[in-house]
Amino acid sequence: MTAPGRLSDPYASDGGSANLADILERVLDKGIVIAGDIRINLLDIELLTIKLRLIVASLDKAKEMGIDWWEDDPALSGAARRRELSRENEQLQARIAELESRHDDSRDAHTEVVRDG
Secondary structure (H helix, E strand, O other): OOOOOOOOOOOOOOOOOOOHHHHHHHHHHHOEEEEEEEEEEEOOEEEEEEEEEEEEOOHHHHHHOOOOHHHOOOOOOHHHHHHHHHHHHHHHHHHHHHHHHHHHHHHHHHHHHHHHO
């Protein structure tokens, strides 16, 4: 029997304690943020600051919140890695074309000097 005016425990199941799967489901569904700062000072001079931020949420919830950094990280996303490789390839091709153009220009200049000489 429940006491009148008392709210039920949101993590409790039908009369028993909540199991780990229920708690994990709720955390991933709603998300949780843990934040903390560590600051080391010596004589009022800040030597070191470490900012810790931990977000635990499902991918869908994270995307809802606008967090999607893993999609652009080549170490975590195949599509991001392909984009990076494609960009590097284009830069290398442009650099090769530039070097070949310089080489052709210097060879043409050398040929003209030889003909004039």
